[in-house]
Amino acid sequence: MSSTVTLTIDGVEIQAQPGQTILKAAEAAGVYIPRLCAHPDLTPHGSCRVCTVFVNGRPQSACTQPVAEGMVVENASERVTDLRRQIIEMLFVEGNHFCMFCEKSGHCELQALAYRLGITAPRFPYQFPARDVDASHPDILIDRNRCILCGRCVRASRELDGKNVFGFVGRGPHKRVAVNAEARLADTDATAGDRAMDVCPVGAILRKRSGYTVPVGQRPYDRRPIGAEIESARKPGA
Amino acid sequence: MGDDLAEGIRQICAACGNDRTRMMDIVRQVQARYGCVSSRAMDLIAAAVSTHRVEVESVVSFYAFLSTRPKGRVIIRVCDDIIDRMRGGERVAKAFSDALGIGFGQTTPDGLITLERTACIGMSDQAPAALINDVPVTELSSDAAWEIARKLKAGTPPDKLVQRIGDGQNAHPLVQSMVVNNLRLAGPVVFAPLETGAALRKALAMSPQEVIRDVKTARLRGRGGAGFPTGMKWDFARAAEGPRKYVVCNADEGEPGTFKDRVILTECPDLVFEGMTIAGYAIGSDTGILYLRAEYAYLRAYLEDVLERRRKHGLLGRDLGGRERFSFDIRIQMGAGAYVCGEETSLLSSCEGLRGDPKNRPPFPAQKGLLGCPTTVNNVETYCCVARILDQGPGWFAQLGSKGSPGTKVLSVSGDCRRPGVYEVPFGVKLAEVLQMVGGQEAQAVQVGGPSGQMVGPPEFQRTICYDDLATGGSIMVFGPGRDLLEVVDAFMEFFIDESCGYCTPCRVGNVLLRGQLRKIIQGRGEPADLENLQSLGTAVKAASRCGLGQTSPNPVLSSLKNFRSLYETRVRENPDGLQPTFDIRAALGEAERITGRKSAVFAQ
Structure with missing residues (x-):
């Protein structure tokens, strides 16, 4: 039995470790599959669906689906890209995202994905939901207007910090990230040193007084598109 | 009074072994006793079962029948699905609201009665219907609603509202419900008589592998709608390694227009439990769980009684049928109002005391299901088929129905037809034949398989009900000529x-x-x-x-x-002014025109 698995992504053959997810296998081969809820230090969540690929013709989330011998993965085709655009646009209209006023601009993965996928304006009407801001904590700000419910903070608090600061409450369109207290983050054991405060892909969880330490224009996604770091590792000839 | 809540929650949690995987039982009991699971109650529960408050809140806020804010001692949940609306449900809803002097989502000032709407409660053939706490009231009119409201305000307990009693086991002393079966066509698989224990005896005379082989030979596929081959699922669960294994019966029948499991559980619970026991033997499990939707809580005492009788008769419990080391028992897990829990991995999340979020697949439940153990989740009707297959033989079963879809299907028919109710038909029957049977030939459309299925019109009525054509978990909703589709x-x-x-x-x-x-x-x-x-x-x-x-x-x-x-x-049109067609320029200018006090010179019309 061979110790690696061979699959193709957009017609290019790659080798992967058995048990690896499609997302990780692609990444190791220098192929970027767009994603939001996935994070290298956290267990896969499979919720944002941005990493959806077609596997042997069927849609699957690349962050949760393990590789298999002979798998045919479609990642960068027009139909997959349009599906991802629709999902990103859904996230934009679901919340209140004003990039020009957001201190996360240029660090924001949602914004960066919109640029990468060539979205100029969402095709869907804005929902303008009423969401709250929790500035109770001395060092941390939660702005739920920007939350995309990816669950990174929920998982990071549990898996990396050994706490349980965040959790999902409500269901359907009323689902939101709550804190482990009656209402305020200040009443939890959250601290600015928690990894949970690092992982937010958007500007929903911010450390106070640190928003502009890197000037706009010099931020990672101001300079290179999201995913470029993975693609630059692509082996020549692959 | 001060610490009645703390003491009560301590008792409830202790009775559940302070086990956080039994969160559903805990929060349901707290809700029933205190009218809500308050902020303080969540803190107390979290402390008692050693979890975090936000975990408790994540559960309480997920299920429709749980609430963090106080509700009345009596909750009226008016069924609000399309069939109920077609049959006058809106008038009934208004009557309740008028009679109680409150709107939906509100509680009477004395804290007695809360009025809510709820999704399909499985009574579409006797709509409009409502639940008064656990008690279903059916075939309502405005007058009936006024009368119910009057009695409730006078302090009549909900179970005393039932004045006429339904047919069959609805009249059982532990049910005593006004619900009727409307069983219009009994077929040979589900609704035929079966001597209790006969199928199990035959199964226990075979090896587990032979039982699975018979289920495969019968080519049984899941009756919930997805149609996965049952024998294959059991094979996976049997082969998978785990400290223990589970047999789960999905009785979270939430697809609007589906009510066949209600009738099956009312009339042939032994067949269901027998099928589950056979599944336990086949996959090597000692624990069965019936996940019963909250809307069917009125059947719970009756079903518990059936389980107790089976224990007395040696059909559940230790060393069944003299088979050494085959022990099997079944418990009932109540839901709390969530359609998504009919999805098998959501159902398992719920059984684990969590929000009813589906799980990532793989792993599939047969590999890692309930609490990480190999689990088979099958529909109520599927277990009936299993028992019948073991009793009558796979050959007998496979010759029923159509080639690709052996056996029968129990349909729940509702809407614009003369004979709504439950029909057990052979697979392969044409939709037109079903419409004839139910008296719905004038239909302009039929929704096959509930909202998640398909809406078809007369050109499709010659199609057949089976897995390969018009698949359905059982819901057939008929829409007559006057309906706005x-x-x-x-x-x-x-x-x-x-x-x-x-x-x-x-x-x-x-x-x-x-x-x-x-x-x-x-x-x-x-x-x-x-x-x-x-x-x-x-x-x-x-x-x-x-x-x-x-x-x-x-x-x-x-x-x-x-x-x-x-x-x-016929309802769409190009916008004549050449702007984005759905943009109403006049409405958009309205406010500015009011402020400036003049009309736009450009967009005057």
């Missing part, structure tokens, strides 16, 4: 929005957007391009959603677009 589609989309768990983006957001686009068209503000937008968005939600709910939720839109396209086309 787009309003039906809209009601279905509203249902999916309410019932989405919110875990994944396309289902959480996409369904809201789909309904928004649909409403625009219904209100006459749509443009021709909107039909393509609906198609494209619906296709995206189907493709990208994580579980069966989102993968089927656009079906009402997509199937009506395909089969009833003219209904959409």
Whole structure:
């Protein structure tokens, strides 16, 4: 039995470790599959669906689906890209995202994905939901207007910090990230040193007084598109 | 009074072994005793079962029958699905509201009665219906609603509202319900008599592998709708390693228009439990769980009694049938109002005391299911088929029905037909034959398989009910000539929005957007391009959603677009002023015109 698995992504053959997810296998081969809820230090969540690929013709989330011998993965085709655009646009209209006023601009993965996928304006009407801001904590700000419910903070608090600061409450369109207290983050054991405060892909969880330490224009996604770091590792000839 | 709550919660949690995987039982009891699971109650529960408060809140806030804010001692839940609306449900709802002097979502000032709407409660053949706490009241009229409200205000307990008693086991002393079976056609598989214990005896005389072989030979497929081969599922569960294994029966019958499991559980619970026991033997499990939807709580005492009788008769318990080391028992897990828990991995999450979020697959439940153990989840009707197959033999079963779909299917028929109710028909029956049987020949449309199924019109009535053509978990809703089908589609989309768990983006957001686009068209503000937008968005939600709910939720839109396209086309128009067609320039200018006190010179009309 061979110790690696061979699959193709957009017609290019790659080798992967058995048990690896499609997302990780692609990444190791220098192929970027767009994603939001996935994070290298956290267990896969499979919720944002941005990493959806077609596997042997069927849609699957690349962050949760393990590789298999002979798998045919479609990642960068027009139909997959349009599906991802629709999902990103859904996230934009679901919340209140004003990039020009957001201190996360240029660090924001949602914004960066919109640029990468060539979205100029969402095709869907804005929902303008009423969401709250929790500035109770001395060092941390939660702005739920920007939350995309990816669950990174929920998982990071549990898996990396050994706490349980965040959790999902409500269901359907009323689902939101709550804190482990009656209402305020200040009443939890959250601290600015928690990894949970690092992982937010958007500007929903911010450390106070640190928003502009890197000037706009010099931020990672101001300079290179999201995913470029993975693609630059692509082996020549692959 | 001061610490009645702390003491009560301590008792409830202790009785559940302070086991956080039994969170559903804990919060249901707290809700029943205190009218809500308050903020303080959540703190107390979290402390008692050693979890975090936000974990308790995540559960309480998920299920429709649980609440963090106080509710009345009596909760009236008026069934609000399309069939109930068609049969006067709105008038009944208004009567309740008028009689109580409160709106929906409100509680009477004395804290006695709360009025709510709820999704289909499985009484579509006797709509309009409502639940008064656990008690179903059916075939309501405005007068009946006024009368119920009057009695409740006077302090009559809900179970004393039942004045006429239904047929069959609905009259059982432990049921005593006004619900009727409307069992119009009993077939040979589910509704034929079976000597209790006979199928189990035959199974225990074989090896577990032989039992699975028989289920495979019968080519039994799941009756819940997805149609996965049962024997194959059991093979996986048998082969999988785990400290223990579970047999789960999915009685979370939430698909609007489906009520066949209610009738099966009322009339042949032994057949269901026998099938589950056989499954336990086949896969090597000692624990069965019946996950019963909260709407059917009125059947719980009766079902517990059936289980108790089976224990007394040696059909559950230790060393069954003299088979050494085959022990099996069944417990009932109550749901708390969530359609998505009919999805098997959501159901397992719920059984683990969590929100009813679906799980990522793989691993599949047969490999890692309940609490990480190999689990088979099958439908109520599937277990009936299993018992019958073991009793009558796989050959007998396989010759029933059609080639690709052996056996029978129990249908729940509702809507515009003369004989709504439950019909056990052989697979392969034509939809037109079903319509004839039920007295619904004039139908302009039939929804096959509930909202997650398909809406078909007369050109499709010659198609057959089976896995390979018109698949259904049992729901058949008939819509007569006068019905506005787009309003039906809209009601279905509203249902999916309410019932989405919110875990994944396309289902959480996409369904809201789909309904928004649909409403625009219904209100006459749509443009021709909107039909393509609906198609494209619906296709995206189907493709990208994580579980069966989102993968089927656009079906009402997509199937009506395909089969009833003219209904959409007649309601859309190009905008004559050449602007974005759905943009109403006059309305947009209104405020500015009021402020400036003059009309726009450019857009005067």
